[in-house]
Every structure is written in structure tokens, then in C-alpha cells.
Amino acid sequence: MVPPEVGLAAFALFAALVVDRVIGDPHSNYHPVALLGRFIGWWGKPALYSERVQRGAGVFCWVMTVFLFTLPFFLFAHFAPWWLVLCGAPFLLKCCFAWRSLEEHTCAVVSALESGVTSAREQVKMLVSRDTAELDPVHIRSAAYESMTENLTDSIISPLFYFSIFGLAGAAFFRAVNTMDAMLGYRDERIRLGWCSARMDDILNFIPARITVLFLLVYFMFRGTARRAWQVMRRDGKKRPGFNGGIVMAAMAGGCGIRFEKPGVYTIGNGECSLKEAGADVLRAVRAVTLMFAIFGCSTLILLAWLINSTCI
DSSP states (O other): OOOHHHHHHHHHHHHHHHHHHHHOOOOOTTSHHHHHHHHHHHHOOGGGSOGGGHHHHHHHHHHHHHHHHHHHHHHHHHHSOHHHHHHHHHHHHHTTOOSHHHHHHHHHHHHHGGGOHHHHHHHHTTTOSSOOTTOOHHHHHHHHHHHHHHHIIIIIIHHHHHHHHHTHHHHHHHHHHHHHHHHHOSSSTTTTTTHHHHHHHHHHHHHHHHHHHHHHHHHHHHHTOHHHHHHHHHHHTTTSSSSSHHHHHHHHHHHHTOOEEETTTEEESOOSSOHHHHHHHHHHHHHHHHHHHHHHHHHHHHHHHHHHHHHHO
16 A cells, blocks of 8 residues: 555656646746745845855855745645645646756757847857857757756756655755756856855755766667767766766767767767757657656655555554
8 A cells, every 4th residue: 555645746746747748837927936036036146245244145045045935835745635735736846847948948949040040049048158149050059958958957857856755845945956056156256145056056966967867878778879878978977067967968968979069168979960960869868868757756656655564564
């Protein structure tokens, strides 16, 4: 017999994926992550603090933001009636990850290239922090698919991973941390205020990034390119700053036979195929890994619950 809370969690995970594919991310000022972003924007201005206190202010505001965003999810999961959790949990979990939206933004960049480089540069600016003013079509595609690959961990696997362990509160906790990093974790005037946000995002993504690589290698094994993905990951996984995004990007580049390049910073992959030819392979890999992890997460939850139940009998 599977405990009901585990059954609810497994249902919520798959139902959230269905909700995401059907409705995506509604463009609303009242979306929980939009509200979170406005709150971070309110306190996340370095000019509000002297340089002496920016690190301390960043830590305090990080704790406050995580607590305020996570608390409603925790209260709902623990105190709402089971039937309300059954109906509401998929929608609340869906607020914490972005699968369809990630695809839509990437495809919008690729489609914009048909209208000209200028239009595509404006589109890709929504996905990456680099200067896009001089990017050519090759590097525009690279920036778009790099963002999709990195966000396979940040926007999909990590929130689902923390949901599988800690429930809705875990997914919300990660979403708050990742959103703060996305807004403040840069080596500019925000470096001191966003220091805590960047470090905590690195820590929380450490295990999910390696799980993402594992599932990519399994997927590419069926495609016959796992060995190449492994070799490129070993060779190029540390070329990108940080210890999470580079290994995922390198595994993807090796498995799909493409090259990711940020001019003057890194080149990842061999580039046997162009991104124009193999971009769809990146999209398929993201979809496959998402579904594989969802199946794995639900199966693990049910198996652990069964083992615990058997031990207690």
C-alpha cells in the first residue's frame, strides 16, 4: 500500500507537466514568480546600500525572500484538505518550473532569424546576459540553445528534484533561490549584493546538474552518441565559468555533435553539425530528459514509500 501523500506527490508531478504543456506560463503580473521578481527588484538595488553592508544585506534579504516565497507553498501542502491539494498542487508546482516556456523562448529566437539578425538579437537578449549587439546568426543560435541547455537543469530538473524530496516547499525554495541568482548573480555592481544568491544557486544545482548529465548520457546511449558526449564533457565541461552549467552544456554539445560558443569566453563541442541542422536535436534531448526524470522521480517515490510501508508492517 502506497501512503496517500506519496500518491499525491506522484500525481502532482505528472499533472504539473501536463499543465505546463497545455497552458505554459500565463503572462500575468500576479504569477507567483512575477511577484517574486518584483520583490527582488525592490530590494536588489546596490545603490540602496553602502558597499560595506552589501554582502550582509544580500544575505539577510536572501533569507527573507526565500522564507516569504516558500511559506505559502509549505502551508498549502501541509494544511489544505487532501482534495484541494490534489487539485491545486499541480498548478503550484507548475509555477516553479518552466518547460514549455523554455522551448517557446528558444524557438522564438530561431524564428526571428528568418526576419533578420536585428530581430533575432532582440529576442536572444531576453535569454542571455551577454552583449548581443554584434552577434552573427551562428552565435545567436548558440546563445539560444546554450540557454535552453543550461536551463534544462535550472528551470526543469532542479525544481522537480527538490519537489521529489521536499514537496512543494522544496520546489518553491529552489525557485526563489534561482530567481535571485538570475537577477543578482553577476560580476558587476551587483557582485556583493548578489554574492549569497549566486553561491547558494551553485550549491543547490550541484546534484541536479550531475543528474541531468547522467540522463543525457542515457538518452545519447540510445542515440549511439553517449561516448562522444562523455568525451566532450570530460574535455570541455570546465571551460564555462561555474561548476554546474558547463558539464551539462558539454554533454549536450557532444551528444548532438554541435558547438556552443561565447565569443572570447569559451568554445564547447566539436561542431560536426551546425546548430541550424541539429538544433532540433537539442529540443528532443531536453524533452526526453524531462520525461525520463519525471518517470524516475515518481518511481523512486513510490518504491521508497513501499519499502517504508513494508518495513513498518
